[in-house]
Amino acid sequence: MTSEEKPDIDVQEVEEVKNVKKDDKTKFKPGVGCDVGTSNIVVARQTEDGTFVNRFHRDMLYPLDVSDESADLLERSDYLYVKVAGKYYIVGDDALKLVNAIGKGEVVRPMKDGILNPTLKQSSELLFYIIKAVVGDPIIENEPLRFSCPANPVDRDLDNLFHKMVLNGFFNKMGYVSKDVNEAMCICYDCNPKMKSDEEEVPLSGICCSFGGGMINVALSFKGLELNSFSITKSGDYIDERTELATGISKNKIIKIKERSLNLEDVDVSDRVQSALSIYYDEMINRVIHLISKEFVDKNSDMDGEIEIVVAGGSSMPKGFCDRFEKCLKHSDIPFSICGVRHSDSPFNSVSQGACIRAQADYAKVSK
């Protein structure tokens, strides 16, 4: 199937509402999915009628020293903030708005390259404050929760073990029974890629790619089992940084352009930022395809049929992303027959929804 074709499952985005208070009257099924990403935290729950309710928050902060001016600013505005270790931190989208308005300083992130930011002293404390406010309390005792975790990267010496342990401890402390789940496999559970052979269509089998802010995660799945996975640290943030270097335009403004007006099908070449973004998008896609080929050839991965590639994540959201991916794929050495590339119907929510499906499976297991 190509990205242009409609999937055979009925998926539609039904509603988006800003800054909603948690509605305790909604009847949710037990099992929570949490996508703790470098750019956003997304939490998914499913209602009895099958609707996924995704609550999301931008994982970004703008630090302000405690002073009469900053206290006055916070009192006069409706910015959401947290005060930690003698500093105010404006949270979420407001952080980006404020840094663009003030024109100086930088937003800080509790996460970097897919894991807790080691350079930010208060990263765990800030992240947990945010997570707690986005996730909320369990709806039953010992409710299962799955949180997404990146695979160890092939291009940097990083180990996700500590990150996994910290998040696990935190969710358990909140009253959940938590386990990590590979980020790319979440996309498998949400999008259900198929392997086509002469005899049958095998569910949950294919290559899943999650293009996040800090990382790209890739997994090869067969019947829902993770056969092979890895990650790459050159993703959305890398594109922003390189574009900033090439154009001299601040990263905060680049993010705005990337999210609001970039169309990879129709790049405005007179715009330096759009041109640079387009070039680095090509680089990112080609790098991923090159590493998929290399990793799967090196590890002798094999599949007995034509497999589907499913793509999701915030950095895959510009229009035309999937077509570019398909074009680059034609010149690759991927050791499998590919029957198509499919973009998730809700690329931003795919990881959280997949984690939620896995958590519901955990609940079904313990309820049997």
Added chain:
Amino acid sequence: MGDYVDGVSRSGGSVHNVHSVNVSKDVDIDAIAAAVAKAIGGMPSFRRGHSGEELEDGFDNTKSLENIAEAMIVQRGKNESNFEDLGSVKKTKKDKKDVDKTIDLLSKLGD
């Protein structure tokens, strides 16, 4: 400074007090190197060189990591905020039968 043959100083001095060694051209240096290598066996420090690169020592430090992870989630000091809930909400609807089928399949798998 003195001459050494087969590890023994001609002047009878201790090897440890010597700053440099002149080896007679008649001495088989390869044989000495082989003997030294044999004597120190698998001492990895000799072979590592001085790159400073950290090497795996086989010690299981999971417990320390667990304890540090636990220490990280303790709230230090009194924090304050002007929110209880955070985030915007987006709802998506999927085919319930398809999702239930996936949940059923996954509930039969291990972790």
